[in-house]
Amino acid sequence: MDPKRKSKVSLFAVVDEATFTTKLNIDDGGTTAHGVYISNMSVVNRWNGRPYSQRYYDMLEKRTSLPVWRQKREFLKAFEDNQVLIIAGEPGSGKTTQISQFVLETIDVESAYKHKRFMVGCTQPHRLAAMSVSRRVAEEMDVTIGEEVGYSVRLEDSISDKTVLKYLTDGILLREAINDPLLWRYKVIILDEANERSLATDVLLGVLKGVLKKRPDLKLVVISETHKAKKFQSYFFGAPLIKVPGRLHPVEIFYTQEPERDYLEAAIRTVVQIHMCEPPGGILVFLAGEQEIEDACHKITELVSEMGDQLGPVKVVPLFSTLTPLMLNKIYEPPPSPLTKDGLAGRKIVVSTNIAETSFSIDDIVYVIDPGFAKQKVYNPRVHVDFSFVSPISKASAHLRSGCVGRTQRGKCFRLYTEKSFKNDLQPKTYPEILRSNIAHTVLTLKKLGIDDLIHFDFMDPPAPEALMRALEVLNYLGALDDNGNLTKLGEILSEFPLDPHIGKMLVASSNMPISLFYDKPMFSVIPNCFVQPRKAQKASVEAKARFRHIDGDHLTLLNVYHAYKRNNEDESWCSENFVNYRALKFADNVRHQLACIMIRLNLKLCSTDFNNRDYYTNIRKALLAGYFMQVAHLESKGHYLTMKDNLVVHLHPSNCLDHKPEWVIYNECVLTSKLFIQTVTDVRGQWLVLIFTEKIFSSFFHLCP
Numbered sequence: 293m294d295p296k297r298k299s300k301v302s303l304f305a306v307v308d309e310a311t312f313t314t315k316l317n318i319d320d321g322g323t324t325a326h327g328v329y330i331s332n333m334s335v336v337n338r339w340n341g342r343p344y345s346q347r348y349y350d351m352l353e354k355r356t357s358l359p360v361w362r363q364k365r366e367f368l369k370a371f372e373d374n375q376v377l378i379i380a381g382e383p384g385s386g387k388t389t390q391i392s393q394f395v396l397e398t399i400d401v402e403s404a405y406k407h408k409r410f411m412v413g414c415t416q417p418h419r420l421a422a423m424s425v426s427r428r429v430a431e432e433m434d435v436t437i438g439e440e441v442g443y444s445v446r447l448e449d450s451i452s453d454k455t456v457l458k459y460l461t462d463g464i465l466l467r468e469a470i471n472d473p474l475l476w477r478y479k480v481i482i483l484d485e486a487n488e489r490s491l492a493t494d495v496l497l498g499v500l501k502g503v504l505k506k507r508p509d510l511k512l513v514v515i516s517e518t519h520k521a522k523k524f525q526s527y528f529f530g531a532p533l534i535k536v537p538g539r540l541h542p543v544e545i546f547y548t549q550e551p552e553r554d555y556l557e558a559a560i561r562t563v564v565q566i567h568m569c570e571p572p573g574g575i576l577v578f579l580a581g582e583q584e585i586e587d588a589c590h591k592i593t594e595l596v597s598e599m600g601d602q603l604g605p606v607k608v609v610p611l612f613s614t615l616t617p618l619m620l621n622k623i624y625e626p627p628p629s630p631l632t633k634d635g636l637a638g639r640k641i642v643v644s645t646n647i648a649e650t651s652f653s654i655d656d657i658v659y660v661i662d663p664g665f666a667k668q669k670v671y672n673p674r675v676h677v678d679f680s681f682v683s684p685i686s687k688a689s690a691h692l693r694s695g696c697v698g699r700t701q702r703g704k705c706f707r708l709y710t711e712k713s714f715k716n717d718l719q720p721k722t723y724p725e726i727l728r729s730n731i732a733h734t735v736l737t738l739k740k741l742g743i744d745d746l747i748h749f750d751f752m753d754p755p756a757p758e759a760l761m762r763a764l765e766v767l768n769y770l771g772a773l774d775d776n777g778n779l780t781k782l783g784e785i786l787s788e789f790p791l792d793p794h795i796g797k798m799l800v801a802s803s804n805m806p807i808s809l810f811y812d813k814p815m816f817s818v819i820p821n822c823f824v825q826p827r828k829a830q831k832a833s834v835e836a837k838a839r840f841r842h843i844d845g846d847h848l849t850l851l852n853v854y855h856a857y858k859r860n861n862e863d864e865s866w867c868s869e870n871f872v873n874y875r876a877l878k879f880a881d882n883v884r885h886q887l888a889c890i891m892i893r894l895n896l897k898l899c900s901t902d903f904n905n906r907d908y909y910t911n912i913r914k915a916l917l918a919g920y921f922m923q924v925a926h927l928e929s930k931g932h933y934l935t936m937k938d939n940l941v942v943h944l945h946p947s948n949c950l951d952h953k954p955e956w957v958i959y960n961e962c963v964l965t966s967k968l969f970i971q972t973v974t975d976v977r978g979q980w981l982v983l984i985f986t987e988k989i990f991s992s993f994f995h996l997c998p
């Protein structure tokens with residue numbers, strides 16, 4: 293085979309990639325497939341029987357040059373010989389998109405459809421990654437998304453009876469295990485991004501270890517970043533490890549001489565400097581939060597356009613988990629063309645949360661800016677509070693960030709902290725989520741899976757006994773577990789909701805009260821994005837927010853936004869005129885629909901107080917309290933609040949909509965900045981709390997409790 297001829301590959305019908313290694317038995321060491329073509333031979337897609345499109349061949353050429361292809365044969369051999377296999381490699385080597393397709397080659401189409409136990413499931417810790425990667429793989433396989441290749445993420449899926457390859461979040465696979473404990477529908481499970489050690493992946497590891505013993509026919513592939521692969525190897529009794537070579541080009545790392553006072557400002561300044569002084573190539577900037585990212589995107593675009601034709605055009609693209617897959621595609625687009633024929637080169641600038649560290653690999657990035665911070669959520673079981681704050685990243689994270697360049701050419705990484713700080717201040721690694729999370733929902737899931745002995749469950753890193761005790765306690769308070777730790781009927785219902793048990797309880801409570809089905813945590817969690825406040829239109833956006841304001845609290849204000857959005861026919865331009873985030877509302881609407889489906893399936897009533905009834909808002913506040921009765925704070929004489937359960941001194945977050953300081957409030961979360969703030973708060977009554985505890989207010993609902 294003459295590798296020089298590879299550029300012609302798309303002119304001819306290429307043999308199906310399965311053929312490269314199997315039928316034609318061609319050497320796959322380096323030049324694999326590039327030169328393989330047979331003229332005038334039409335090849336049909338074995339998954340849908342249609343001839344391949346030209347795009348398929350174009351993509352195939354790129355795919356076969358990815359590093360994993362060099363080890364395809366080694367992989368297939370090890371896969372055949374072993375039940376568990378660990379794959380390690382740097383981002384961008386093709387693990388996520390290609391390994392699943394290699395695995396598919398081992399599956400016989402006809403028997404697959406006949407026996408039904410054929411699916412390949414590939415888990416992702418992030419829903420956006422699952423959605424976007426499945427689309428990409430469907431394109432690469434030349435099939436329609438939602439048919440042969442699909443995805444399933446929290447509250448949304450796109451699959452059919454024909455689906456053979458499903459990308460799903462780790463949380464969804466865990467939920468599937470509840471109804472199908474031995475995961476019979478899968479033949480192969482790929483745990484991708486296992487190194488990220490998300491809570492659900494950690495639990496899945498333990499669950500799968502048990503399932504593999506009972507199902508010798510099930511195979512597991514664990515994909516990890518190189519440094520963490522050994523740990524998975526020893527967890528799975530020394531399973532073979534295949535290392536995929538990563539970056540091909542050197543990356544220069546630069547540190548600042550002095551610590552930066554304001555990392556956001558420093559990051560923006562560095563972007564502009566690179567654009568002014570460095571040769572063409574994309575820039576990737578890591579920032580902490582969505583609002584910060586949106587602000588930075590505006591600011592960068594503004595600064596560059598202010599400099600006129602001294603600089604080439606830029607395309608500034610945000611990247612965070614609540615984007616739609618369509619918006620995400622922008623990160624893979626080429627940079628903008630020069631404005632004139634001889635004009636300066638354009639540049640693509642991606643501004644991202646730490647989601648870009650491993651979940652998305654963008655090939656044409658040449659410069660990375662790492663300010664050294666990320667937003668972390670940490671649960672403190674002693675006071676039962678989730679703290680979210682911006683904190684320094686770990687050395688492992690810094691390494692991943694610098695690894696985002698150097699794939700196609702030399703790269704540069706600008707760390708906006710000193711070398712001394714890197715060496716002395718950064719922790720070696722990020723703690724797995726299970727060690728820093730509220731595990732109430734996880735415990736509920738494990739109970740539902742029939743795993744009662746949580747102390748002896750084979751966790752890779754067991755959660756702190758205190759966190760486990762707290763979770764059991766919370767579930768007991770909620771009535772999900774009885775005093776002996778057994779799942780109650782209510783607990784079973786709550787485990788069906790892919791939500792924090794508090795919110796699940798709120799919905800169950802609402803079904804027994806004449807109130808509207810309230811939308812949920814995803815809505816709350818996109819709150820920072822619900823109201824858009826661009827710097828240029830600060831005044832107008834504040835006025836717009838005031839128009840939705842409900843003086844009894846933020847939850848009700850959000851409800852007003854939602855109603856207004858529906859009244860205005862879900863119109864995108866209405867959203868931008870009113871400074872609310874269209875994407876966030878569309879997402880909330882979808883979540884609301886999905887939750888309604890779950891409630892119908894569980895035979896829970898969907899009822900609503902008439903909007904004109906004067907108890908409309910009061911009933912909603914009561915339902916909120918039914919779920920959040922443990923997140924209540926009381927106003928003290930000095931003007932601050934004290935959390936009822938743990939006596940923490942907290943303050944109302946300045947973003948709140950209240951026009952007064954209520955005696956009692958419920959809150960969604962604690963945020964630690966200059967002080968400890970409670971965010972998303974709503975006024976509730978002390979006497980409702982009393983009624984909740986004396987079981988009067990939700991008497992019809994409490995019949996579900998033991």
Ligand code: CDP
Nearest residue numbers: 383384385386387388389390428653654655
């Ligand atoms: O998983 P890993 O980081 O090893 O790589 P991957 O996600 O499989 O990506 C392999 C290649 O596909 C990279 O060159 C990506 O840039 C490209 N890709 C893409 O162009 N569009 C996507 N939606 C996903 C991946």
Ligand code: MG
Nearest residue numbers: 387388650651
């Ligand atoms: Mg990957």
